[in-house]
Amino acid sequence: MKYKYTSRKFIDLIQGSTSKWANWDPIRNIAVGDFGMIINNTGEFDWEGNIYSPHFQEQLKSSDYKFDIDLADPTLRPCEQEARDDYHIAKSWGVTATKTNVSPEAGVQSGETVLKLDLQFASNKPEAVLVMYKPKYSSLPNDERIIRLIKSVPNILRGKYIITEVTSCAAYMMHMHDQSKSGMCKSTFCAVHISHVETEKFSVTLRATGPLAVDFTWSSEAAYGLFRQGCDPTATYMPLYRLKRPRPKFWELPFGYR
Numbered sequence: 001m002k003y004k005y006t007s008r009k010f011i012d013l014i015q016g017s018t019s020k021w022a023n024w025d026p027i028r029n030i031a032v033g034d035f036g037m038i039i040n041n042t043g044e045f046d047w048e049g050n051i052y053s054p055h056f057q058e059q060l061k062s063s064d065y066k067f068d069i070d071l072a073d074p075t076l077r078p079c080e081q082e083a084r085d086d087y088h089i090a091k092s093w094g095v096t097a098t099k100t101n102v103s104p105e106a107g108v109q110s111g112e113t114v115l116k117l118d119l120q121f122a123s124n125k126p127e128a129v130l131v132m133y134k135p136k137y138s139s140l141p142n143d144e145r146i147i148r149l150i151k152s153v154p155n156i157l158r159g160k161y162i163i164t165e166v167t168s169c170a171a172y173m174m175h176m177h178d179q180s181k182s183g184m185c186k187s188t189f190c191a192v193h194i195s196h197v198e199t200e201k202f203s204v205t206l207r208a209t210g211p212l213a214v215d216f217t218w219s220s221e222a223a224y225g226l227f228r229q230g231c232d233p234t235a236t237y238m239p240l241y242r243l244k245r246p247r248p249k250f251w252e253l254p255f256g257y258r
Helices: 006-018 054-061 144-151
Strands: 034-038 045-050 079-082 087-091 095-101 115-121 127-133 136-139 161-169 171-177 183-189 193-195 201-208 216-222 226-230 237-244
Touching: 006 087, 006 127, 006 171, 045 054, 087 095, 095 127, 115 127, 127 161, 127 237, 171 237
Parallel strands: none
Antiparallel strands: 034 045, 034 161, 079 136, 087 127, 095 115, 115 183, 127 171, 136 161, 161 237, 171 226, 183 193, 193 201, 201 216
16 A cells, blocks of 8 residues: 555554554644544544533534433543553554663653663564553543433534544654664663664664653654654643544434434
8 A cells, every 4th residue: 555644654554453543743632522534645633523522512402312411420521540551552563562671760860761662673564663651541431321422413423533542641752664674673761772783773862851750851863764752741742542433323323212
């Protein structure tokens, strides 16, 4: 398959092995409950609205199906959860990631390493990896009322994608390997060096600039290929999300609701 846009290639590589979608511009806000379409050429999410927005609540009032559902109910709000690990990796099938060294966060000093990974690209095909530091997860609650609410507005949500889960983080790194030679890639957060055999060389550094490792700074040197990163301590990055588009049968309401 020929790709016109690099974003689509990267997103497809991540989605093909994880069933999740990479946000090509992680600083762009993506929230649980967003709905819209996927832009075919770029693979990016085209936002149209959010089920938790006041505007959507007004649209619910005009629905033919009258459900007494209040999205202000705390049990219907997105579920927030912090990850057990300090990092999360989303990668295509041909990438192997091995953690080699982690500095305990309580003892991290300015400039010290907080995460070190060895990444190996096993094939000569394009491969992609997305590393997220300090990930947090937000998801739709597993509540039947959410399903009923979505069913109540087929005129708005039929054929649309709905974002059901978002992974946010304090810092991220994207890399796409697209060369004919395979090799070992050593990637280190707070001291990152990525190198491939022979002609391939790529280095990147993420360092803690505060005593509690809450501030970061990046430097990188890439000979070729895709490399993107973010580490602004005032920003929240949203590099990964899960979405669903209900199948046609989903919109067939039970007899009692017609």
